[in-house]
Amino acid sequence: MNNPAQDALDAFDVNSPELIRDIELETERVVIEEAELATMDNQLKLRKSALDESKKSLAMKMIENNLQSLTFESGLAPRVKTETKVYRQAGVAEERVVEWFRDNGLGGCIKESVHFQTQQASIKQRLAQNESVPPELFNVQEVPAITLGGKSKFLQQITTNKG
Numbered sequence: 001m002n003n004p005a006q007d008a009l010d011a012f013d014v015n016s017p018e019l020i021r022d023i024e025l026e027t028e029r030v031v032i033e034e035a036e037l038a039t040m041d042n043q044l045k046l047r048k049s050a051l052d053e054s055k056k057s058l059a060m061k062m063i064e065n066n067l068q069s070l071t072f073e074s075g076l077a078p079r080v081k082t083e084t085k086v087y088r089q090a091g092v093a094e095e096r097v098v099e100w101f102r103d104n105g106l107g108g109c110i111k112e113s114v115h116f117q118t119q120q121a122s123i124k125q126r127l128a129q130n131e132s133v134p135p136e137l138f139n140v141q142e143v144p145a146i147t148l149g150g151k152s153k154f155l156q157q158i159t160t161n162k163g
Contacts, residue, residue, distance in 0.1 A: 059144035075150035083145040086123040
């Protein structure tokens, strides 16, 4: 019978089956840990997506009921705000975006490409100055969002109540 572990021992003239077994067990632990972390990463992405949807829903409920902010006995204080999100239009090549940035005096922020956060900040600044951006390149959306004040106090209270 062919035994890879024994072949390794024979090839290197190592007389320590314990060493090989230790390496095998640690390798198994590493593989299991990587798999568990990948699963956790996927679960985290799903939870973040669900949390984003809940925040959007909360903001929409408040907007639909003309509520800008609330303060609860728990200390939580949701406030509605609007965030500007800018995305490259579907099908628009990054080169066109880079060219537009250069043509409009924003070339200083360009490296190899326009980083998403740099694009966001630069376009938001232009919009705040009432300067236009070409709709064929950028999809500008006003997205309802929420900020939650009082989280620390609230979390401290529920932690104290559990103890």
